[in-house]
Amino acid sequence: xxxTLTFAVMHFSVAxxxxxxxxxxxxxxxxxxxxxxxxxxxxxxxxxxAWSMKxxxxxVGESTVSGWVAVQSEGAGR
Numbered sequence: 001x002x003x004t005l006t007f008a009v010m011h012f013s014v015a016x017x018x019x020x021x022x023x024x025x026x027x028x029x030x031x032x033x034x035x036x037x038x039x040x041x042x043x044x045x046x047x048x049x050a051w052s053m054k055x056x057x058x059x060v061g062e063s064t065v066s067g068w069v070a071v072q073s074e075g076a077g078r
Contacts, residue, residue, distance in 0.1 A: 011037055 012033045020029030 008037070 015036045016029045016033035019032035020026060023029065
């Protein structure tokens, strides 16, 4: 949990610093530091959903191919 909290502090600090250096505005830096991680969190959720779907499709495809190969192998011995 401490690692997560220190990462969050680092993330906010980087986001604030970059936005502040680009704009010279403390308010913009603060808003970006709050909004960007929130948007990233939502984006990460959808990324994980897509990745999970890809893995499910891949595992179904592999089991289908394995089943087809087994059936073909059984037929070849006749």
